[in-house]
Amino acid sequence: MKVMITGLNGTVAPEVAKYFYSKGAEIIQYKREEVTVENEMAIHSFLVKHKPDYFLHFAMGTPEWAGLLAKLTKELNIPFVYISTGSVYSGKQTAPITIDHQLDAEDEYGLYKIASEKAVIKQHSNAYILRIGWQIGNRPGSNNMIDFLYKQMEAHQVIKASTKWYPSCSFMEDTAAAIFDTIQNLKPDTYLMNSNDLYSFYDIAKYLATKHENLKVEKTNDFAQDTRMIDHRVNIKKMKEYIEK
Structure with missing residues (x-):
């Protein structure tokens, strides 16, 4: 191919x-x-x-x-x-x-x-x-969630992550x-x-912080949005397989 x-x-x-x-x-x-x-x-x-x-x-x-x-x-x-x-x-x-x-x-x-x-x-x-x-990549330095989290740490020394945001x-x-x-x-x-059926941005950020020890996550509820897409035709590994492992 x-x-x-x-x-x-x-x-x-x-x-x-x-x-x-x-x-x-x-x-x-x-x-x-x-x-x-x-x-x-x-x-x-x-x-x-x-x-x-x-x-x-x-x-x-x-x-x-x-x-x-x-x-x-x-x-x-x-x-x-x-x-x-x-x-x-x-x-x-x-x-x-x-x-x-x-x-x-x-x-x-x-x-x-x-x-x-x-x-x-x-x-x-x-x-x-x-x-x-x-x-979600494996390291900072490119346009992905990990890079965003590291930039938040650099700017604020903490990542404020909403429990009401479902990306x-x-x-x-x-x-x-x-x-x-x-x-x-x-x-x-x-x-x-989309892999995320269940989790808030806070849940995901907390999980990623277990893999990136430099990340510190603070729970907030100041941003509420749900943009989760669902398509049962698509075979994609779910976030649950990581977070609840």
Whole structure:
């Protein structure tokens, strides 16, 4: 299996590539400095040259670029996988969030992801749209929950974590496994990927503090929001398997 991936200099894509590689996949990196995002002929030639079995689009970029990639992969009969986000939901709707909930993001990032999803679907009706939650890595230094916790410690010497905040989140390796399983076993569609069925941000932060001894967590109830996504079609390891282990 050959898999072409954008965003390999980012946070999640390298973990996904690592997992796919462990399953025998050949990873082909899409480098924007070599294949410009607006040059349709260059992108087409790159796809024809490598003939990937799947195209996974993680990278930040314009909705127009996402749409162009979707268009060209559709023409070449290549399954297209767009990595979206739970941020397409504002957090104002009643949770758990299902695939039937309205996309109602109000912030710039969420609106950008909605626009990108629409651009993809317009060009590739059989694309996979995978909405992932807040990712949990193993160390600070990248855009994930662990990095956020360490930055809170640096700024405030404590992490104030609300018992009334229920985020969608997953460990990156579990997201990688879920992406692999989904595109191998489920038909193209929109899917929600979240490991957290039960726990507040406080619960999760307390658990992570047992693995990162420099973290100090203080319980609060000053922020109330529930953005937990649920999709029973998706096979993803649950947070319960860590916290109640």
